[in-house]
Amino acid sequence: MHEQEVLALLRARDERGAEALLRHYAPLMRYIIAPIVPDAQDREECLSDAALRVWERIETYDPARGTWTAWLTALTRNAALNRARKQGSSGEELSSELPSAEPTPEERLLQQERRQALLSALGRLGQKERVLFYRKYYYRQSTAQIAAELGMTERAVEGRLYRIKKTLREQLGGDEA
Amino acid sequence: MNEREFDALLESAAPELPPDDVAREVTPWRRAMENILGGSAMCAITLNLLAMNYLLPTIGVILQLLGFRPLRRENGWFRVCWLLAILRAALFLPCIVLNATIYGTAALSSPAGTALTYAMLAVQMLLFFCFWRALRATQRKSGTEVRAGSAAALLVWYAAVLALAYVQYNGLLLGFAMLGCYILILRSLFHLSREMEESGYALTPAPVRLSDSVLVKTAAALLAVGVACGYLFFGSYRMDWQSEGGAVGAEAAELCAELLALGYPETALADLSEDDLLACRGATLVVAHEADKPMNGGREVREEFGSSTHIKTVYDVKELHFTDVAVRLSGEAERWRVFHHFRWTEEVKFRGTELVRLWPAYYENDSWRPDDGAPTGRVLYDDAEGNVYAAPCASLTVERYTVTNWLGWTYHLEDISAEFSLPSRGKNRRGYVAYSTEETDGETTFLASRSNYTHQESRLQYPVRTAKDYSGWGDGPVFRRVQNALQFSILDDGSIDLWNYEP
Numbered sequence: 001m002h003e004q005e006v007l008a009l010l011r012a013r014d015e016r017g018a019e020a021l022l023r024h025y026a027p028l029m030r031y032i033i034a035p036i037v038p039d040a041q042d043r044e045e046c047l048s049d050a051a052l053r054v055w056e057r058i059e060t061y062d063p064a065r066g067t068w069t070a071w072l073t074a075l076t077r078n079a080a081l082n083r084a085r086k087q088g089s090s091g092e093e094l095s096s097e098l099p100s101a102e103p104t105p106e107e108r109l110l111q112q113e114r115r116q117a118l119l120s121a122l123g124r125l126g127q128k129e130r131v132l133f134y135r136k137y138y139y140r141q142s143t144a145q146i147a148a149e150l151g152m153t154e155r156a157v158e159g160r161l162y163r164i165k166k167t168l169r170e171q172l173g174g175d176e177a
Numbered sequence: 178m179n180e181r182e183f184d185a186l187l188e189s190a191a192p193e194l195p196p197d198d199v200a201r202e203v204t205p206w207r208r209a210m211e212n213i214l215g216g217s218a219m220c221a222i223t224l225n226l227l228a229m230n231y232l233l234p235t236i237g238v239i240l241q242l243l244g245f246r247p248l249r250r251e252n253g254w255f256r257v258c259w260l261l262a263i264l265r266a267a268l269f270l271p272c273i274v275l276n277a278t279i280y281g282t283a284a285l286s287s288p289a290g291t292a293l294t295y296a297m298l299a300v301q302m303l304l305f306f307c308f309w310r311a312l313r314a315t316q317r318k319s320g321t322e323v324r325a326g327s328a329a330a331l332l333v334w335y336a337a338v339l340a341l342a343y344v345q346y347n348g349l350l351l352g353f354a355m356l357g358c359y360i361l362i363l364r365s366l367f368h369l370s371r372e373m374e375e376s377g378y379a380l381t382p383a384p385v386r387l388s389d390s391v392l393v394k395t396a397a398a399l400l401a402v403g404v405a406c407g408y409l410f411f412g413s414y415r416m417d418w419q420s421e422g423g424a425v426g427a428e429a430a431e432l433c434a435e436l437l438a439l440g441y442p443e444t445a446l447a448d449l450s451e452d453d454l455l456a457c458r459g460a461t462l463v464v465a466h467e468a469d470k471p472m473n474g475g476r477e478v479r480e481e482f483g484s485s486t487h488i489k490t491v492y493d494v495k496e497l498h499f500t501d502v503a504v505r506l507s508g509e510a511e512r513w514r515v516f517h518h519f520r521w522t523e524e525v526k527f528r529g530t531e532l533v534r535l536w537p538a539y540y541e542n543d544s545w546r547p548d549d550g551a552p553t554g555r556v557l558y559d560d561a562e563g564n565v566y567a568a569p570c571a572s573l574t575v576e577r578y579t580v581t582n583w584l585g586w587t588y589h590l591e592d593i594s595a596e597f598s599l600p601s602r603g604k605n606r607r608g609y610v611a612y613s614t615e616e617t618d619g620e621t622t623f624l625a626s627r628s629n630y631t632h633q634e635s636r637l638q639y640p641v642r643t644a645k646d647y648s649g650w651g652d653g654p655v656f657r658r659v660q661n662a663l664q665f666s667i668l669d670d671g672s673i674d675l676w677n678y679e680p
Binding site: 024025026027028030031065066067069070071073074111114118119127130131133134135137138139140144147148149150151152153154156168 | 183184186188190191195196198201203205243247375377382383384391
C-alpha cells in the first residue's frame with residue numbers, strides 16, 4: 001500500500017488506515033523510539049501512544065511543511081521523549097502536536113533564537129555532517145548505533161562528532177555558546 | 178559552557194521537524210542496500226573502454242562486500258550472502274593483480290582460468306539467490322508484505338546470460354534485449370529498495386572493526402601494490418643468462434670454419450650454439466641476406482610534386498639489424514637450415530616482452546616441410562668487459578592452425594614463435610631462431626622464410642599482454658612490429674638468385 005493510500009484512510013477515519021499505519025510504518029516508528037526508550041515493554045507502549053497520536057492528529061499533517069516520513073518521525077520522537085521523561089520523572093511532557101508545547105513568551109523567544117542560530121550553523125555544515133548531527137542530537141542514537149549503520153568505528157564517529165561540535169560552538173559564539 | 182551543557186543545548190535547540198533529506202537518509206537500510214545494488218549493477222556491466230570492464234567489477238565486488246557486511250548478522254541468508262561476497266572478492270581481486278603480469282592472459286585462458294570464470298559466475302548467481310531469500314526473510318521479520326521479485330528476476334537474468342555465454346552467442350538482437358531487461362530489473366530493484374525501507378527499519382546493522390573507508394582504502398592500496406608489483410617484477414620473462422666462456426668442440430670448430438668459408442657472416446656465426454653448428458654438418462652452400470629495420474615511428478616528410486603533395490615516412494634510425502642465413506645441407510633432396518639473426522644497434526628504451534615469429538619455408542607452401550628436430554634459438558648480450566652471456570628463449574614453440582580465407586579456401590599453417598626478454602644490462606643485445614626444412618616434391622625452385630619481430634615499447638596496457646598475445650597488425654600503442662624476409666630462387670644449375678625483398 002502506498003503512502004498516499006494510508007494517508008487517505010487515516011484522514012477518512014477509516015480503521016484500515018490505523019492497521020495500514022502499523023503494518024507499514026511500525027518498523028520506522030520502532031526505529032525512532034528504540035534509542036530513546038531503553039525498555040522493550042515501554043517501547044511497545046510508546047509505539048501504541050505514537051500510533052494513537054497519529055490517528056488523532058492526522059489533520060495537522062501539512063505536506064508543505066515536510067514529508068510524511070519527517071512528520072511521523074517528529075511525532076514519534078516526541079512521544080518517545082515524553083515517555084522517557086515520564087520514566088525518568090525529570091521534566092515536563094512535550095507536546096504531542098507540531099509545533100510543540102506552549103512555553104512562556106521568554107522561553108519561546110530564547111528557543112527560537114537558539115533554533116535560528118543552530119539552523120543557520122547546520123546549514124553551513126556538509127550533508128554528511130548534518131545527518132550525523134541529527135542522528136546524535138535529534139534521533140538520540142548511540143555512537144555504537146551510528147557507527148554500525150554508517151560502516152564506521154565508534155572512535156571515528158566520536159571524532160567526527162567532536163569536530164562538528166567544535167564547528168558549531170565556534171559558529172554559535174565560541175565559549176559563550 | 179561545558180560539553181554536557183552544550184550537548185543539552187544542541188538537543189533542545191534541534192528543530193521540531195527533521196529536514197526531509199535527513200529524514201530520508203536516517204535509516205539502517207539504505208546505505209547497505211545501495212552498496213549491494215550499486216555493486217551488483219557494476220559487476221554486470223561490461224564496458225570495454227579504458228579498462229572499465231575491470232575497474233567497474235572491481236568497484237562492484239568491493240561495494241557488495243561493504244553492503245553485505247553490516248547485514249551479516251541479520252539473518253542466515255544475509256550471512257551466506259556476506260560469505261559469498263567474500264568468496265567472490267577472493268576469486269576476483271587476485272585476477273586483477275594477475276592481469277598486471279605477463280602470465281595473466283595465459284592463466285585466465287587456461288582450463289583452470291575458465292573454471293575460475295565459471296566459479297565466479299556461479300558464486301554471483303548463488304549470491305543473488307541468497308539475496309532474494311534474505312529480502313523475503315527481512316520482510317517477514319518486519320511483518321510487511323513479502324515481495325522481492327526483482328531480486329529473483331536478476332537471478333534469472335544472470336542464468337540467461339550464463340546460458341548465452343555457454344553457447345557463445347554473438348548476436349546483437351538478444352544482446353540488446355538482455356541489456357534492456359537488465360536496465361528494467363535494476364530500475365525495479367532500486368524501486369524495491371525504496372519500498373523495502375518500510376521493513377528495512379527493522380534491521381540492526383552489525384558493528385564493524387574496520388570502517389568502510391578504511392576497508393576501501395586497504396583494498397585499493399593492496400590492489401595498487403599488487404598491480405604495481407605485477408608491472409614492475411612480472412612484466413618480462415625470467416631469462417637464464419649464462420656466461421659463454423667455454424670453447425666449442427673440435428667438430429663444431431671445424432664446422433664453424435667451413436661455414437665461415439662458405440660465406441656465413443662472422444659476427445652472426447659467432448652467436449651459434451655448438452648444437453646449431455653441429456646441425457650444419459654437410460653444409461654445401463650458404464645464402465646470407467642482411468637488412469636494417471626501424472623500430473620507431475619515423476618522421477613524416479612532405480614532398481611537393483607540382484600540385485600534389487606526397488607524404489612519406491623517413492626513418493633516421495634503424496634500430497634492428499637482421500642477418501638471415503640459409504645453409505644448404507648435403508643430400509639428394511633440397512635440405513636447408515635457416516637462421517634468422519637479429520641485433521639491436523641502439524639502446525633498447527623499454528624492456529618488456531619480445532617475440533620473433535617465423536613464417537618458415539613451409540608456411541603456405543606445400544613444397545617444403547619441417548625437417549627433423551625442433552627449432553632452436555637463443556638470446557645473447559655482451560657485458561662491459563666484452564664477455565658474452567646467452568640464454569635460451571623463454572619459450573620456443575611450433576604452432577599449427579587452420580585458416581579459411583575469404584574465398585573459402587582452407588590452409589594448414591605452421592609457424593615458430595620465440596618469446597624472450599632482452600637483458601636490462603650490457604650491450605649488443607642479439608639473438609637468433611633457426612629451423613630445418615626439406616623439399617617435398619623434388620621440384621622446388623623457391624625458398625621464402627620470413628621473420629616477424631614484435632617489440633614491446635611501453636608498459637601502458639591493462640590487462641598486460643605479451644608480444645605474442647598482441648594480435649594486431651602494424652604498430653599499436655604498446656607494441657611495434659617489423660618484418661624481414663630471406664627469399665631466393667634455386668636455379669636449375671643449383672645456383673642461387675637472392676631477392677632483395679624489403680617488406
